[in-house]
Amino acid sequence: MRKILTSRWFVIVVVVIVVATIILLGSLPGSPLHFSKLSSGVSKLVTPIQSVIKSAADSFDDYHSAVFDGIAIREENRQLRDEIASLQYRLRQNEEAAIRYEELKNAFHIKDTFSNYDVYGASVLSSSSDEWFSSIRVDMGTENGLEVAQGLSYVVVDVDMNLVGRVIETRETESTILPLLHEGFSVSCKVNEVNGASFVVTGDTSLKSLHRCRVTGIDMNNMPKVGAEIVTSGEGGLFPEGIPIGVIVSVDDSNPLNITAVLEPYYHHDNLQDVFILAPLPKTDTEEVTAAGGETPEA
């Protein structure tokens, strides 16, 4: 008996059975297994080390830039000074237009893309560790007022306001983001033009390593062109309308009943250091009444 218990194959079989059971139980809907406390504990242990690693990498980048990019930076600086002068002139020109826009906005109840959202800035703690299943961790959690509940999630965009993904889990000090490239992600979208037809963008395992996504649900009379910009359509309620997603790089219309396209997202996970989480503002009583009455026109 002792020989069996100490044999390598026994150890391997026992570990495989135990871990496989944990994976299966954890994947079931309404699973009783929760590992958020363990994850938080490990994160607390590793986060200071990650901060040191990150600051070391930043220092190296700064040193590298200081040594090698001096001439380029001087030239860029000169160009930026010219650009600032030009922009200041345009800003003065646009101030009057902005006042006029605000007046019209109030008059016609026009809504900005993010006007009903609180925008939280967050730093990326960890990105993908493998090709298939990975998520992104950011340093913003329930302590900051984020709480993912049934049917409620948060949209995540990068510093250029391009779609990155959505929050799927929040813990005390951090959240987990399902990225746009993940095969479990899907969002309703449209070509960025007036009355553009709606499609669905989903992650695809076969395109993930090429940093691309699949576009499905395309109508043969409203096919997007290669190079067309795709934005969120606002259908479904989670993603506000007009968030840029990416551009179409190819369209496959060989099967008229199943036309698909390939999209290259704007965001790039290799350069992702900071993101913004859009949390819907709580509805005021007046807004709830107008929404129920359906009298508020939306642009």
Place this chain on the structure above:
Amino acid sequence: MRLLKLNAIPCRKIICYLLLFLIVPGVQVTLSGYFTFSGQTVDMTLVLAVLIGFLYGFKEGVISGLILGVIRDCLSAPVLSGSDGAVRISFGIGILLLFFAGVYGALFFEGRTNRNLLLGVLAVFTFTVIYKAVGHLAVFFWNMIFSSYKVPFDIADVLIHSVLPAILLNSVFAVFMYLILKYLGPVKYESRKKSGKKELTYGDSGKWLTI
């Protein structure tokens, strides 16, 4: 399996493993953008688990694999799409993967030849190939069963954009990691060198032969 007793483990070993287990996964998830090639990222924890098993034997390979797997799953949680279409944060895939990595490293040419750099890199190389092949096949069959969109399995595409870049990155990192483990690792290099024949008894079978 005789359990490792903490008071019987040298201080150097505890400190080295602690540093490796915290720093390597930390670097992997923080600086993955720096170590990419053709869309692939170097899998540092996988390389470390294979090499620990390879150099220090079955017990240490298994324990290291399990610990590294837990840390990997906590820091970069895998997200799985269920059969109902909902996505859930899973726990255990990293543990299973790195457990196998540790076991594979320990069993790789066990008792047949001496442990050296070339063989260590070969262990990482072959495990990466197996991992990628199994992963792609699993994803393919999963899509075939559950996905509405059927993606044809393009072997050339998988090789060029996934397997080959991953092999290259992991093998290069394996050279670096092997040298770290050999000279700054849990077991003092000089002591093995001085003890003559002991250098040939890496692992726990004690049956290594010189090439």
